[in-house]
């Protein structure tokens with residue numbers, strides 16, 4: 001079995017960790033290929049809750065080798081904080097591999113993220129403020145600092161100098177902040193070098209070798225399709241490719257290695273930060289989804305925007321990513337609703353539009369066209385077989401499946417690891 005990719009099919013926080021867990025014991029490697037500590041996986045194991053921001057959720061599974069590949073941006077301080085916290089709880093973190101080519105988030109990237117957002121005023125993106133955008137901008141501008149630079153002080157210093165040359169003008173003259181010295185950055189980064197060294201490797205080579213040897217490699221996307229810098233609701237997106245193609249460029253494996261693409265959809269929709277969201281709710285239904293689904297950011301704690309399921313978005317994600325299976329999460333959150341609206345198309349300037357409009361202005365104006373499905377009141381958190389779900393819950397899943405562009409192979413029915421109904425084998 002070759003490479004498998006898991007991606008968020010909406011705006012993030014769909015519960016990808018759960019799908020990873022489901023594959024659990026059969027996986028040899030779990031790779032984070034994009035984003036940084038802007039992500040937030042919450043994994044519940046027994047009565048323990050783990051909130052991970054940077055590390056791939058596979059780090060919690062015994063026997064799995066977790067990898068942070070070249071497409072990721074790494075805040076080294078956060079990396080060690082998370083490793084130490086897991087260590088303290090008895091999790092073995094010694095197998096972590098880190099790409100020598102991954103870029104580093106420094107103090108000036110975090111500062112720039114915050115000040116540029118502030119300057120955008122009403123036009124702000126609502127970033128997580130973790131320095132993600134500025135770090136990717138430096139990567140593309142070819143003034144970034146990579147993990148391998150930590151092992152050559154001379155090169156590191158030259159690169160930090162070059163980067164700060166520009167940045168300090170910006171910080172001081174435009175944003176009215178203090179200049180950052182080369183020494184403080186270099187010293188801070190070097191202080192981690194020796195601890196990092198044993199983890200750093202040619203992850204592309206290791207992953208290709210693993211695939212050649214028949215190992216199962218799971219690529220775990222950060223963020224989600226609608227936050228992808230190319231295919232999302234630009235500019236209200238993150239700065240990396242969070243779609244399935246990013247697994248290839250972000251890790252150095254060929255696209256033909258990928259055989260399964262698992263898209264995670266919530267049974268409704270949420271979004272953090274600004275930008276269009278056609279099915280967003282501003283009434284008590286939205287509040288119901290937020291409080292029942294505990295929709296608050298894992299990374300920022302911000303209340304998430306909530307809305308009904310949007311089938312054109314699911315179809316869009318199925319297309320862009322080549323989704324082979326959807327995993328629907330949090331169906332239990334809908335329990336207790338009398339009827340459940342699902343967006344089946346939009347109306348844009350009086351015209352029915354069946355697919356996500358290519359024009360951002362149209363998407364901003366898109367008004368959802370809903371179809372209502374009858375709800376259920378029975379507690380479904382203990383259900384493990386599809387036929388044991390209330391008939392209306394089954395009908396909801398089947399109806400949503402029929403208009404979402406791909407089969408729904410598993411359904412999350414509660415927060416625990418085991419609270420899942422499997423309909424089709426995700427690996428087959």
Ligand code: IMP
Pocket residue numbers: 011012013038039040125126127128129130131132133222223227236237238239271272273274
């Ligand atoms: P950034 O990734 O911090 O630059 O933020 C860009 C946009 O992506 C903002 O709207 C964030 O709220 C959103 N975002 C980033 N990471 C996540 C995530 O893991 N889940 C949901 N939204 C995210």
